[in-house]
Amino acid sequence: MKALTLNDLLHIRQENELLFANNERSVLVSTRAFGAMQRDLIKNIGINRMKTFFFKYGFHLGEEDAQEVQKIDSLSMLEKFEYGPIIHALKGHAKSRITERDLEVENNQIKSFRLKGIWESSFEAEQHIQNFGIKKGTVCYTLTGYATGYVTALLGEEVFFKELQCEGEGAPCCIWEGRLVSEWKEEAEEFFSYSKELPIIKELELTNENLLVEKNNLALVSRTYNEMTNELIKGNNIDSILEILNKQTNLPIVIEDIRQHLLAYKGITRDDYELIRKACNYSGDKYRNIAKVNVLSFENGTRIITPIYLLGKVVGYCSFLYDRGRTPNYDIDSMIIDRLASICALLFLKEKAEIESLEQVKGHFLEEIISGKYSQQEILRKADFIQLDLSGHYHMIVLTYKFMKKCEEKEFTLHKTTFEAVSTFFRNKGINVLIGQQADSLVLLLMEKQLNQQNIENTLLSLVSHLKKEINNSVFLAGISSQNSKIVDAGVAIEEARSAVRLSSRDKPITSFSELGILGVLINDQNEKAIRKLVRDTLGVLSENLDSNKVELIETLYHFLLNGGNLEQTAEYLALSKSGLRYRLTKITDFLGCDLRDPQRQFQLLLALKALKIVDHERLKKSK
Known part of the structure; x- marks a missing residue:
């Protein structure tokens, strides 16, 4: 080239x-x-x-x-x-x-x-x-x-x-x-x-169109939010708010609590909701992972769901439901459902404040009843103000609790969380109960007529089971007083409940005062010295100068006697080998200088140990 x-x-x-x-x-x-x-x-x-x-x-x-x-x-x-x-x-x-x-x-x-x-x-x-x-x-x-x-x-x-x-x-x-x-x-x-x-001019035109659409969307969302907020300011409930929102969106709306129980709904029947809930088949873990607006699909449609936050915790969920023939307008609907969640949070906060205020009043009232400040007639009259009929038979209950892992911040939270959980448990069962808070325990006054012929022990077992699920790494024990009819005797009844709870254990968390038998009759302020002498005479040096080793031996002897002297059952309960249990029993025999197989001696020892747990509960607790 x-x-x-x-x-x-x-x-x-x-x-x-x-x-x-x-x-x-x-x-x-x-x-x-x-x-x-x-x-x-x-x-x-x-x-x-x-x-x-x-x-x-x-x-x-x-x-x-x-x-x-x-x-x-x-x-x-x-x-x-x-x-x-x-x-x-x-x-x-x-x-x-x-x-x-x-x-x-x-x-x-x-x-x-x-x-x-x-x-x-x-x-x-x-x-x-x-x-x-x-x-x-x-x-x-x-x-x-x-x-x-x-x-x-x-x-x-x-x-x-x-x-x-x-x-x-x-x-x-x-x-x-x-x-x-x-x-x-x-x-x-x-x-x-x-x-x-696109050319810049075309892109600007599209941007302008999108801005207009967005402006209209925001105007719609703002108008809807204002209407919901006005209903809230008027003091109307969630149903009236959902009524407005349903008319605006023409969408079925459901509000659920943290356990996916239906709290409120509009534009859908409860039966249809149950069918959708079963079709969704969402596990608790999948719900817990919802931290913001989310789109979930089910067999015949879609739902937009968002969590309701209260004081930094998820307390429920709001959802729009769509059948298969309707496509969600995500941009608008997600903003509206998010604002509905905010409205619900405010309603829940208002309800929480009202409940806490009422519970504080009831707790203070219970303290006054226990202190003997009022007469029978005054107490009954004041109880009418909180819609509680205190005429009839009742029980006093002491619920103790402790946190298994030591943490001051968590222990402080535990008191508040336990009070709220107990209050919610009885409120959900429709039981009006007086609750007072003391150090590491709650005091409850429960009318028998409120139980609707249910067994009080079974009710408290359900409560303890509920609390274990709600509050991890905690132990809850309860004591129940004898049945009382005079409300002015609540102070005596609370001491009965305190004595009973001292004999409760992790395997038997509920103890009734009647289970104390003759001890329940004997232990009072007048003969406490005689009871302490009985304990010393029966247990001897085992009850003196208590330390962690002696408390360990006392617990071993107590459960050995409760199990009728059965080595296998006692070793299993204490998580010991049989040889380890025999070693402890030998040391106990050396301290007591008696035959642990003698039935009469076993009865006297068990009676003394129960008395020790009741009258010297704090000393045993400190020596552990």
Whole structure:
């Protein structure tokens, strides 16, 4: 191929003081002006749009030159490829040369194409460095566009050229490569996503339309929220709020508590809700993982669900339900359901404050009853103010609790959490009970008529079981007084309950005062000294100078006697081996100096141990 000159390609001439190249009106533009335009474009339309702009500009330049080269019939296809770098260089874009070439054609179909080469002294890289300095990434968008347009026009197939390295990022030269677009796969995807962007004016029009839609959506959400808030301010309940929301959205709405029990609903029957709940079959864990607005699918539709937060904890869930034929408008509905959750949180907070206030009043009233401040008639009259009938039989209950893992912050929280859990338990069962709080215990006054002929022990067992589920790593024990009819005797009854709870244990958490037998009758303020003498005379040195070792032996003897002297049952309860149990019993025998198998002696020891647990409960507790 003979060496080409600029005039061979452009046929430059002047006519009427104007410049023409190949009979086309032309202008001369300096690379500095090009660089200034590039800088302003980046500033005004962004780097990504600028890439597309200059790539397309270069593409058209290359396409025009290829059309001229196509007219030279004497050249082979590879020779026409080689003309491209020559034209590129003659026009001042860069010193260009091809280093690798490959073209495979079969049945007039291009099977493979690959062209690789080098650009030196790229005008585009030069201006980019002057304007922006050396930065990571390739910058010769016009040159790659030129090569892409030139070869695409020659082959009639879509090709794409990209830089593998660039002078603009500090490399000694630019290395480029061209292949069929189908061969680049995801490597060209980023650039073509930029190429498909809308013109700025179209994008602005769409943005404006989207803003108008968003404005209307926010107006609808704001109007709905204001109407719900007005209902709240008026003091109306959740049903009236859901009524308004259901009319606005024409969607079924449900509100559930943390255990997925239905609290309120509108636009759906309870039976239909139960069918949906069963179809959803969501586990408690899946619900607990819902921390924000979420879309859940079930067999015949969809639900948008969001948690209700109260004091940093999830206390329930709000949901919109959609049947299969209706698609959720997520943008609007998610905002509305989120605001409904806020309204519900305020309602729950109001209800919580009202309940806590009432419980405080009831607790203070219970303290006054126990102190003996009022007469029978005064107590009955004041009880009417809290809708509680205190005429009839009642029991006093002492519920003790302790946290298994020592943590001051958690122990402080435990008192409040236990009070709330006990209050909620009885409220859910429709039982009106007086609850007072003392150190590490709750005091309850429970009327038998409130139990609706249920067994009080079974009711308290249900309470303890409920508390274990609600509050981890805690032990709850309860003592029940004897049945009383005179409310002024509550002070005596509470002492009975305190005596009973001292005999409760983890395997038998509920103890009734009647189970104390003769001890319950004997132990009182008048004969406490005689009871202590009985304990000393029966247990001897085992009850003196108590320490953790002696308390351990006392507990071993107590459970050995409770199990009727059965070694296997006692060892299993104490988690000891039989040999370990025998060792302890030998030490106990040495202390007592008596035969532990004597039935009469066993009775006296068990009686003394029960008395010790009641009258010296605090001393035993401190010695553990």
